Amino acid sequence: MPQHPITDAKIRCCGDIPSMFTSRGHADGHPAARHGSGGDLCVDPGNGQVWGTAAVARGLAPAACRQTFHRGSGRQGQPDPGTCPGCVWLQGANDQWTWPGAHRGHPGQAGVYSWVQCHPEPTTASILSKKAVEGLSALVIDVKFGGAAVFPDQEKARELARALVGVGADLGLRVAAALTAMDNPLGRNVGHTLEVEEALLCLDGTGPPDLRDLVTRLGGVLLWLSGHAGSSAQGTARIATALDDGSARRRFEQMLEAQGVDSNLARSLCSGTPAQRRQLLPHAREQEELHAPADGTVESVQALPLALVLHELGAGRSRAGEPIRLGVGAELLVDVGQSLSRGTPWLRVHLDGPALSDSQRRALQAALVLSDRAPFTAPSPFAELILPPTAAQP
Known part of the structure; x- marks a missing residue:
């Protein structure tokens, strides 16, 4: 054989x-x-x-x-x-x-x-064996933990991260693993089309701060590991500049064309306004907004209940070959840490079928966790960085 x-x-x-x-x-x-x-x-x-x-x-x-x-x-x-x-x-x-x-x-x-x-090693072998044959010189892996992740706590995620970094070193790869929190959704959009729209906003130099923070920090570590920046902080600054001056978006347009996307469509997606982009991408037929049930500060928006309901609505699939409704998703209309008044819209659901069922509405409303503390700035999802044995702290 x-x-x-x-x-x-x-x-x-x-x-x-x-x-x-x-x-x-x-x-x-x-x-x-x-x-x-x-x-x-x-x-x-x-x-x-x-x-x-x-x-x-x-x-x-x-x-x-x-x-x-x-x-x-x-x-x-x-x-x-x-x-x-x-x-x-x-x-x-x-x-x-x-x-x-x-x-x-x-x-x-x-x-x-x-x-x-x-044990984490089967996952390690599955991930790194594919990367090793690609001839990579450096790799940064985002290992999620939290309520909507495979690993509910940071310690379990750290175990896998260390295995990935250590085995990578044995294979001659410079691998770093970032531990990032996944209790709240990353960014404000959930769902295929909506997340593409949000990624394009990030490439515009705007978009949700938590998404930009994660993109620039992960990219900065990769530039540092591969020798294109003197430190991860310098790499992060270079990524931020590429987002702000439009060069990252222009490169993404070239990547779309290289993968067979019509050049006019690629140009329109990358240069159009958010409203114009939405017309070019699959979108759901209906929208439904949910309103805050009480006054309070947004303590968290639990990602897992959102994912489960959107899966029921067709945004995901349970087995290979099942159709996916690309336009189905949800937009968060609030930020973690902000003050919210009763009756204020906090979530907009995009769906193709009939209205949300009562159980789906209850599940989504339960995802909004309010508290009576003062408004606060949400922490970065970037929690920890595991570096290869020979790398100094950036």
């Missing part, structure tokens, strides 16, 4: 299986672990050697690679999902536990898996 660059990079990312995974059964901490790939393992029962799926895919593992599963006090059987929330496994035909390659164009290379506890 021919080698694949991403598979090879995954082997490099996760070669030391025992130090990265806790397997249930006789594979636990076995010193004879072989090539790993994305966190999936199989074991040869003849000699107990542990093999990763990349080795199976490349025909390196023995054909008899099989694992007898254990759970509880040595009782044989399949892993019990109820006893290990967060564990990962795949089940194929005839209750065989097969590696994912059998479903990705490599039939006949099935092996039975050990029961692997969830």
Whole structure:
């Protein structure tokens, strides 16, 4: 079977299986672990050697690679999902536990898996293996945490960030990971068309301050890591200048044309007013505004309830191939930290179907959290920067 660059990079990312995974059964901490790939393992029962799926895919593992599963006090059987929330496994035909390659164009290379506890390294391998084969010299990764993120707290996000930075260094990449908060929506717009409009505002040198802050700081770190700025602060200033003088927007127009967008459309999108841009992009048929239920200061706007309702309205999909309503979304009409009077519009929902249901309206209203404290300036979503081992603090 021919080698694949991403598979090879995954082997490099996760070669030391025992130090990265806790397997249930006789594979636990076995010193004879072989090539790993994305966190999936199989074991040869003849000699107990542990093999990763990349080795199976490349025909390196023995054909008899099989694992007898254990759970509880040595009782044989399949892993019990109820006893290990967060564990990962795949089940194929005839209750065989097969590696994912059998479903990705490599039939006949099935092996039975050990029961692997969830760790950040499979995600690390999945992300960095693709970046490694692109020949990047520097990479900045935005790792989200908070109520609407995969990681609810900063510590868990930091664990993944450190894994990404450390493995990147082992692969010869200068990787930095920014930990950024995702409790409130970033910017004011949620939804495909609305977020494109907001990105264009940022390229105009305007747009929401939190979005601009994140763009300039992430870009500044990348310029510094790649040697195009003496520090991340200098890089941030260069990004801000490119936004303000229009050069970033002009480059974006060139990128659109290079990817096949009609030159007249690209020019109109990048040079038009917000109202003109909206006519060029898919937009929803209806709009509905929600009003503040009481006086108060906007303490937060919870991002997750907004995302769930908009998903129901068609802005997202649950499986590949489902249609997406590109114009569906929501505009925040308020900022976190501002004073708000009862009855003031705070959210405008863009939808294609009938009006919001009562339950959807209640869910959205519950996303608005008001307090009685004085108005305040919302903090930056940029919380922490994890740097590669050899890099000094910017």
